[in-house]
Amino acid sequence: MKTFLINLDRSPERLQYMDELLKHRSLPYTRVSAVDGTAIDRPVYASVSLTMPEIGCFLSHRGIWELIVSEDIPVALILEDDIEISPDLSQLIENPNWLPGDNFIVKLDTTGTRIALKETGLKAPTQRSLLELKDRHCGTGGYLLSNAAAHRLVDLSKNPMVPVDLFLFDRKRGQTADIGTYQMLPAPIAHKIVIEDVTGTAFETTIPKKHLWKPTRRLSKSEKLTRELQRIVLQSSRALLVLLGLTSTRYIKAKFR
Template sequence: MTRLPILLINLDRAPERLARIKERLDARGLAFERVAGVDARALSRAEIERHVEGIGHWGWMTEGEVACFLSHRKCWRLIVEREMPHAVVLEDDVVPGRFAGEILQRDDWIPAAADLVKLETDLKPVRLSARASGRGETFEVARLHSSHYCAAAYLVTRHTAQRLLKATERFRDAVDEMLFVERSALCRSLRIFQMLPAPFVQEHKHADPVSRFDPSGFIEGRECKDLPRRASHVEALADLAQMRRDLLHKLAELTGRRRTVVVNFQ
């Protein structure tokens, strides 16, 4: 068994967030390496245009979304350059659950087929394989068969990190849209698993009243966006594709191969 390396994304201008997440992870016995996040305030228009290839599903990417995506790419590059078999990528607004420490002290639970393992929850229904691919005393790991937003806590293998770097040299949607939302062709090509209960959740989804967050220090930012106007035939094709996926999910549930659950945080 090997302790999993943890790469934590944190902006240079948010030392208070680093102190808070360090306290949380220290309490769980989790060591981490800080990765300086790409700051949206420092991005030039030329740099944004070099990476963003066009309008995405939710409109043009905000500067914060671009910076967040580039921050995750920094982590993937580190994994590849250092030849890590796998690593956990965290954003600095996560809350670790009570079993997070013991889970990340070992790697024998990682499914051999996994490209990514999602370690957080959006607290909304998702579809999973009926059969678990791995278990521990306090958790199970099952194949994820639906969208599951957010990319604040996940495990990625070196092979997948290398593949993600090549596939996202240019992009048009936020990093979680690319990795964990079904309409993304990249997402559909990945073998993604979900840990449940999830050992991490983001602060703004956590019910703990002592969780305090300052949106100005967010890696991604929370800028408002206007939805793009899309050609009706493009929308129709996208809707048909999703209807087909939903139908296949339902058939898989009826035959006992999949289940719909809300992944709890613990």
């Protein structure tokens, strides 16, 4: 299976890390130079509300989708350069017979949070499962993409309007509703920032400070209490729907292993 690694030219430390990691995991790869959002001509995207780094990230992924289409690649593994990878990932992609049909995205990474998933009965090697993604799960650290899905994504993404992870993995937006979108559990990939402290390392964000969102203001005690009550009500409502058999969606913490 073809593996693509997205890497900024100005991030050689990350490339060195990923080269060593992928060799250790027996995963040959092709490096793709990422689109540097800080060098993009802003007027071209004047109507887009995204930051320039977000546009650069989107275009980097879209460039690989176009490669999958132009080179007629059946299935590809797409990776970012700030991730940790399970030792058995190579076993998952050596024999792709477990993949779900021919029009799919399989999200391999996780933020470690609870996400809305639906049981499918689909199994993968190394004691993993595929569940249908029903809501939002951020991040594009690693995913499998079929040729048919790549064709569709290229058609849908001529004018990027949301960050690429929401475009791919926010199911309630409905932009990719006709593509089978799955989450692998346990997840064999996670961004390093999810599983360890990356302060002062090459794995801190590559986005210049001037492009970062300003931190939101701190909530007052009453606002925190209101938010907590809302969370309790929401979780209770979800549990009741499951108990009554009114939904097949489960909220599961996607762990990295």
